Structure formats: C-alpha cells, structure tokens
Amino acid sequence: xxxxxxxxxxxxxxxxxxxxxxxxxxxxxxxxxxxxxxxxxxxxxxxxxxxxxxxxxxxxxxxxxxxxxxxxxxxxxxxxxxxxxxxxxxxxxxxxxxxxxxxxxxxxxxxxxx
Amino acid sequence: xxxxxxxxxxxxxxxxxxxxxxxxxxxxxxxxxxxxxxxxxxxxxxxxxxxxxxxxxxxxxxxxxxxxxxxxxxxxxxxxxxxxxxxxxxxxxxxxxxxxxxxxxxxxxxxxxxxx
Numbered sequence: 001x002x003x004x005x006x007x008x009x010x011x012x013x014x015x016x017x018x019x020x021x022x023x024x025x026x027x028x029x030x031x032x033x034x035x036x037x038x039x040x041x042x043x044x045x046x047x048x049x050x051x052x053x054x055x056x057x058x059x060x061x062x063x064x065x066x067x068x069x070x071x072x073x074x075x076x077x078x079x080x081x082x083x084x085x086x087x088x089x090x091x092x093x094x095x096x097x098x099x100x101x102x103x104x105x106x107x108x109x110x111x112x113x114x
Numbered sequence: 115x116x117x118x119x120x121x122x123x124x125x126x127x128x129x130x131x132x133x134x135x136x137x138x139x140x141x142x143x144x145x146x147x148x149x150x151x152x153x154x155x156x157x158x159x160x161x162x163x164x165x166x167x168x169x170x171x172x173x174x175x176x177x178x179x180x181x182x183x184x185x186x187x188x189x190x191x192x193x194x195x196x197x198x199x200x201x202x203x204x205x206x207x208x209x210x211x212x213x214x215x216x217x218x219x220x221x222x223x224x225x226x227x228x229x230x
Binding site for chain 1: 150155
C-alpha cells in the first residue's frame, strides 16, 4: 500500500520567491495536516484540512496558505520566502481529523531558501 | 496549554542493553500521547500511542511505552537495544482545535545512539 507521498523531495528557492509543496494522503484518509520542522526542533503545526475545509491553523504568517482537493490531496503554498522558511515540510494524513486515530507522515520536502 | 518535554537531547546505550527515552507532558483533559521515530532525511514513523486502557503500551519494532498519570510521563522503552534503533525520537500530545479537530504538539526530540 502506498503511504503518504510528498513532492518534490528537495527544493532550493531564492528569497522573495513563492513555492508550492504537494501531498497525497494514504488512500481512504480524508484529513491532511502540514508541519514545519526546522533543523534541531520538533515539527510545528501549520494547517489541518478535512473534507476540503480548513479545520485549524497554527501560528504562521499569512504568507502560508494551503488547500485540499476533492481527491483529498493537498498543496501548501508559501509566498515571499524568507531565509527562516528553510525547513523540512511534513505532510501527515489520518482517517479523520479528530478522535483517536494516529497520523502517518510522508518523507517530507526539504526547502532551502538562499 | 498542552506541551511536551523531552529532557534529554541525546541518550547513549550499548547494544543489547535496555533503553529509555523520557517524555513528560502537560494537558488539560485526557491525554492522547504518541511516539514517532525519524531516521536521517526521512519523515516521521509512527511507533505507538496511548489513548486509554493499560498503562503499558506495545508498539512497533519491539518498543513499548509506560504511561504514568501521576508523574505525567510517557517514557519510551525497549528491553534490548539494536544499533539500527539509532535515530531521532519524538514524543507528541494531541491538542484540540476548534470544532473538535486536533493537532499534534511535539517535543524537541531525543537522539538515540546505540553503540556496538
């Protein structure tokens, strides 16, 4: 069975540019969440989507946005990139966005802003 | 507010010896607790969870965790460490969002080094 897939795996962008990261959840999972993991730290919550609706947003600026498509895949967009946006961006999928189910993570997209 | 603390940046253990990776938490209400492992240049892999029931939870790859409500701890354990267990381990707690949805709050991580 395919797990959570993210693309691209690595990305280098220049300050001020925009980037789009993509995520396909496990088949049957309707909830997708995004996390940012800066080197040496634990992942930080950015967004959660369930049934194509935003269900939660972390403490990130409006430069960060996301959406979920009818097939439950998701995109994370970051505008006006800053050096501090360099991180591993993780996508997680779960059956539902609430309750007791665990989240399964993709391998991440390593974004480097130069 | 929900929070997770992993007091050790690194844990060193000899292969074949038991290992413990510590985690303490702060939550309002019943805790939903998780352990994940991260290998270099990889995402997070789910190891185990505590929702309710027995305080000793068994998970993947021979790992288990002990939930202690009075000490607000959820330590990860393994009776006999393998060199291949060397990785970064994260403890996480489920925190509520509005509308009944939730997110994960992670600790800073503990690097486990198992020496031959």
